[in-house]
Structures are given as C-alpha cells and as structure tokens.
Amino acid sequence: IVQWTPFFQTYKKQRYPWVQLAGHQGNFKAGPEPGTVLKKLCPKEEECFQILMQDLLRPYVPVYKGQVTSEDGELYLQLQDLLSDYVQPCVMDCKVGVRTYLEEELSKAKEKPKLRKDMYDKMIQIDGHAPTAEEHAAKAVTKPRYMVWRETISSTATLGFRIEGIKKSDGTSSKDFKTTKSREQIKLAFVEFLSGHPHILPRYIQRLRAIRATLAVSEFFQTHEVIGSSLLFVHDQTHASIWLIDFAKTVELPPQLRIDHYSAWKVGNHEDGYLIGINNLIDIFVELQAA
Numbered sequence: 001i002v003q004w005t006p007f008f009q010t011y012k013k014q015r016y017p018w019v020q021l022a023g024h025q026g027n028f029k030a031g032p033e034p035g036t037v038l039k040k041l042c043p044k045e046e047e048c049f050q051i052l053m054q055d056l057l058r059p060y061v062p063v064y065k066g067q068v069t070s071e072d073g074e075l076y077l078q079l080q081d082l083l084s085d086y087v088q089p090c091v092m093d094c095k096v097g098v099r100t101y102l103e104e105e106l107s108k109a110k111e112k113p114k115l116r117k118d119m120y121d122k123m124i125q126i127d128g129h130a131p132t133a134e135e136h137a138a139k140a141v142t143k144p145r146y147m148v149w150r151e152t153i154s155s156t157a158t159l160g161f162r163i164e165g166i167k168k169s170d171g172t173s174s175k176d177f178k179t180t181k182s183r184e185q186i187k188l189a190f191v192e193f194l195s196g197h198p199h200i201l202p203r204y205i206q207r208l209r210a211i212r213a214t215l216a217v218s219e220f221f222q223t224h225e226v227i228g229s230s231l232l233f234v235h236d237q238t239h240a241s242i243w244l245i246d247f248a249k250t251v252e253l254p255p256q257l258r259i260d261h262y263s264a265w266k267v268g269n270h271e272d273g274y275l276i277g278i279n280n281l282i283d284i285f286v287e288l289q290a291a
C-alpha cells in the first residue's frame with residue numbers, strides 16, 4: 001500500500017488527507033483560501049491557465065485564482081482544489097496523448113546523442129529484449145532512443161493515454177502502472193477503480209463526451225500542443241467528475257501550424273494524439289458499461 005498525502009486539507013470544517021498521484025512531493029501545499037491548493041509556479045502553465053479561464057474549456061479545468069508567494073518566498077499558482085466537494089474520494093490520474101515529451105526535448109536530446117549506460121540498464125530491467133544487438137554490445141542506448149522507447153512500455157504510444165496513479169476511498173493506492181499497456185490490463189484497473197460504485201460509470205462517460213465536444217470548439221485546444229496533461233477522475237458515493245489538469249508542458253503551436261490531435265505523430269509535425277486518448281477512454285468506459 002502506497003500512500004502519498006503531502007498535507008491535510010481543511011474545508012467546510014472537514015479535515016481530510018489531500019491526495020497527490022503524480023509529480024514531485026513538495027510541489028503542492030494547502031491554499032490560503034478554503035477549497036484551494038497551491039502548485040509550484042511554472043510560467044508556461046500559468047499562461048495556459050490564464051487563457052483557459054477565458055476559454056470554452058473553463059468548466060473542465062480547476063479555477064485559477066492567481067499567484068501566491070509562500071512564507072518561504074516561493075511562487076505558487078492558486079488553484080481550485082478538485083477534491084474539496086468529495087467525501088473520501090476515489091481519484092485517478094490518466095496522462096493523455098501518444099507522447100509525454102515536447103518536440104524540442106527530443107531534438108535537444110538528438111543534438112549530441114551520447115551513449116547512456118543508465119538508460120540501457122533501465123531498459124533491460126523492464127524488457128531484456130528491447131535493446132538491439134548493437135545496443136546490447138555497447139551496453140548503452142542514446143537518450144532519444146530511450147525517450148521514444150519509454151512511451152511504448154505503457155499504453156501511451158498505442159492507446160493515447162496511460163494511468164499515472166489511482167487512489168481508492170479505502171486509502172489503498174497505486175502508482176505502479178508504468179508497464180500497464182494492454183487494453184485488458186487497463187480495463188481491469190478501471191474495473192477496480194469503479195468497484196463498489198457502478199452507478200458512477202454513466203457519469204464518467206457523460207463527462208468524457210462533454211469534454212470531447214468542448215475540445216472540438218475550444219480555441220485553446222486548436223492553438224496548443226497538449227503534452228503531459230492529465231484527466232483527473234474523482235468520485236465518491238454520490239457524485240463524480242473529470243477535469244483537465246497539468247499544463248506545465250502545454251505549448252502554443254508555431255504560427256501557421258495546425259494539428260488535429262488525432263493524426264499519427266511524426267517528428268516535427270507536433271501532433272499530440274490527445275483525441276486518440278479521449279476516444280479510447282470513452283470506448284473503454286462504454287465497453288465496461290455494456291459488460
């Protein structure tokens with residue numbers, strides 16, 4: 001049982017352990033106003049939240065309440081705490097898209113691709129057959145090679161999303177989804193996430209469809225490459241919702257460039273596969289409902 005509770009949150013006289021399913025410990029704090037959390041400031045992410053507060057997607061993202069300086073002088077974004085209206089919620093973070101690094105991170109890694117022994121070691125720990133004969137001989141791989149390969153060990157490259165973490169209302173949690181790859185494995189994880197709350201499934205499907213319909217008309221979505229962003233699923237006995245979070249790696253598209261978020265990614269075309277992930281999530285949840 002893994003527990004990741006960086007702090008206790010207080011809201012409407014209730015005190016509850018806040019849940020963080022991804023990112024560095026220390027990136028989040030309780031907010032100064034009730035029902036808010038603080039996330040370490042990243043200027044790119046702040047810019048996204050500012051645009052999103054004026055976009056059609058606004059109902060699907062946490063409300064952004066501006067910058068806050070903590071006692072230790074660090075800058076934070078003050079965000080709506082998406083857990084505050086729930087009683088002992090079940091929470092799941094799904095990272096959306098067919099890759100989780102930026103085009104520029106890949107091209108930077110390609111500039112002087114040194115052979116990396118540490119990355120080779122990580123690779124064979126997961127799959128001894130992954131390296132080529134050459135790579136085995138060198139006992140090393142290059143960083144760009146490792147970056148592209150890493151997206152294929154989970155469902156990211158094939159389904160356009162992966163599970164980052166799940167916490168159930170009984171307190172049990174798991175972040176051990178790095179190699180959860182097949183549709184069947186994903187389905188099992190979703191069934192477990194929903195167990196005891198079957199009535200929540202149609203709510204999630206409805207919310208995912210509303211998100212897809214809104215993405216289709218969102219100016220923000222038309223003009224941004226959305227990388228490393230997640231959908232946060234939250235439910236308890238009585239209600240359920242899904243929000244778009246984490247825009248630290250979401251960047252404006254180069255001028256004149258348009259993507260459809262669905263076409264295959266090729267180096268340089270900026271496609272993120274965001275809608276591949278949304279469509280697969282909807283299909284899988286619909287299959288679970290039919291089962």
Ligand code: ATP
Pocket residue numbers: 019020021022023024027028037039062079080081082083091093228230232245246247248
């Ligand atoms: P990474 O880039 O590794 O995914 P990060 O530091 O950018 O992490 P986020 O992904 O934004 O951080 O958030 C990490 C976790 O914190 C989420 O998985 C979720 O559990 C929780 N979280 C983030 N924002 C909120 C919010 N507004 N309300 C409730 N929970 C949140």
Ligand code: MG
Pocket residue numbers: 022023228229230246
């Ligand atoms: Mg994240």
Ligand code: MG
Pocket residue numbers: 023228246247248249
């Ligand atoms: Mg992030």
